[in-house]
Amino acid sequence: MNSKGKYYLTTAIAYTSGKPHIGNVYEIVLADSIARFKRLEGYDVYFQTGTDEHGQKNELKAEAEGVTPKEFVDKVAGIIKGQFDLMNVSYDHFIRTTDEYHEKEVQKIFKKLYDQGDIYKGAYEGLYCTDCESFFTESQLIDGKCPDCGREVHPAKEEAYFFKMSKYAQRLIDHINCHPEFIQPVSRKNEMMNNFLLPGLQDLCVSRTSFKWGIPVEFDPKHVVYVWLDALTNYITGIGYHCGGESDEQFTKLWPADLHLIGKDIIRFHTIYWPIFLMALDLPLPKQVFGHPWLLMNGGKMSKSKGNTIYADELVEMFGVDAVRYFVLHEMPYDNDGNLTWELVTERTNSDLANTLGNLVNRTISMSNKYFGGVVENTGVCEPVDGDLKAVVTACRDKAAAKMADLKAADAITEIFALFKRCNKYIDETMPWVLAKSEDSKSRLATVLYNLVDCICVGASLLQSFMPGTCENIFRQLNAQPRTWENLDKTGLYPSGNKVTETPEILFARLDVDEVIAKVEEKRLAALPLPEIEVEPQLSEKVDFDTFCKSDFRVVKVKACEAVKKSDKLLRFTLDDGTGTDRQILSGIHKWYEPQDLIGKTLIAIVNLPPRKMMGLESCGMLISAVHKEKGEECLHLVMADDSIPAGAKLC
Structure with missing residues (x-):
């Protein structure tokens, strides 16, 4: 298959202050499903993620643990990467902002922007949030606290370098107006325009002197580069950008990015600061920035202080990797926050995965073995109901693709599961157990089972972007290969005469919700510190x-x-x-x-x-x-x- 062209996809890089909860990991799973689907469609995909490792917060955490900042971030970066790998994420490159090549390019970028007059030295006095590493004015605070994270702020003053944001503001406004697809969803675009760009941008602090854990400004080493100028540039340094020199062939091929996938809480940095930095570097802007909603726990934002944090490995231990992938992808609306509870994950595992998908595959394989010794053969004995089934199956590819083109992964999964539900209905309509009673209807029975196996292969080929491990298991049990994109709108491609596995494996076991909650509570109590007796x-x-x-x-x-x-x-x-x-x-x-x-x-x-x-x-x-x-x-x-x-x- 000829490539449809390149597709460069990034996530926000995870901050190395601690283990990411499932709400953070959701982003990488969503990005992975987009990357896998684009590969299936025939794009030459490059998928980059990584870790953001500098800043005062990490310096303080390292000091509290009695280790160097580098030792601290090395440990946490390993934890973050481990969580991503656990979720079967197919990234092509994992960048760390402590990578030597990145740090050198950041220094060059800072010097270039300074030399051309976009960065100047001044002093900053304001209200500072240590967690967000950001200064705010009194009017920007919400109830006297940081507008981004809700934590306390404190007065701070220090010498700093500033970037002239206003110099490029109108150019960015014009770009957004001319490219309505640039910021998605539309509600995020309206927020950025009305709350930040149109009222007028203040110059941005891009260096710090109150801590040392950062990339030194090469020509003024008492300053370290501000975290956002450091972190955001990973999207170009990670693919071979060289400031002031000839960039790598990979950069020339991949830039501009086709999609920056980020959380809605950092949309401002990616749709205002980042595009302006790129304009100053005379580089094209990314094609699209999508600010996804949050995954809430019991209706509230996950937070260690609230005690409502769930981690990916905890969910995987209970439900398995693909059940967790399915839940976070299917239950997240396009532009509204989603909700996670142990009860909801259990319900979805039982209803969608065990009943709709798992039971379909199990019944089909079991009947093929019971009636034909596992041999699946198309005898060509057709009835009108076959056409109804095939119409749903052959239309599924383009319906799912249309949803994914708009980054609506949940809706794409719904389309694919409609295919599986139609297969289950087909079993009820054709009643293979009745056909098996008569020798005269054995040929018809063979075609019915062939149609089921063939159509399941189409559905699994589409589902593999979202649940890769499960689909690999399905293909192995059906003795089949995933279909190529060009063949996903066709039926009848399963090799007639193939033999399915003799003993079907249960894809998803049904779970008792009370037992799940009891296990969760048991683990919670076991994790509590021992009381002081x-x-x-x-x-x-x-x-x-x-x-x-x-x-x-x-x-x-x-x-x-x-x-x-x-x-x-x-x-x-x-x-x-x-x-x-x-x-x-x-x-x-x-x-x-x-x-x-x-x-x-x-x-x-x-x-x-x-x-x-x-x-x-x-x-x-x-x-x-x-x-x-x-x-x-x-x-x-x-x-x-x-x-x-x-x-x-x-x-x-």
């Missing part, structure tokens, strides 16, 4: 052995437990003490235990205490518990025994 150091008064031996400690089983009416503390236990008669004990432990949680437990009780009345009820004995303090508060734990010990067993 304070044990009272003083010992009780000594007793002689004979006195101790008079106490009768027995194993008891909780048959029933309920809260005592009109009491906030007391629980009423009905216990099996091995005597054949139920024993009642009251215990003031409701603060620490709910009654339903104790039914069936095996406990220890002292049973030869004299009966005692509490709240009008008789308590015959006392349950044994351990009392200690956690962070200054009293905590109580019932002493529980092995359930295999019989009721009435005596402790000695």
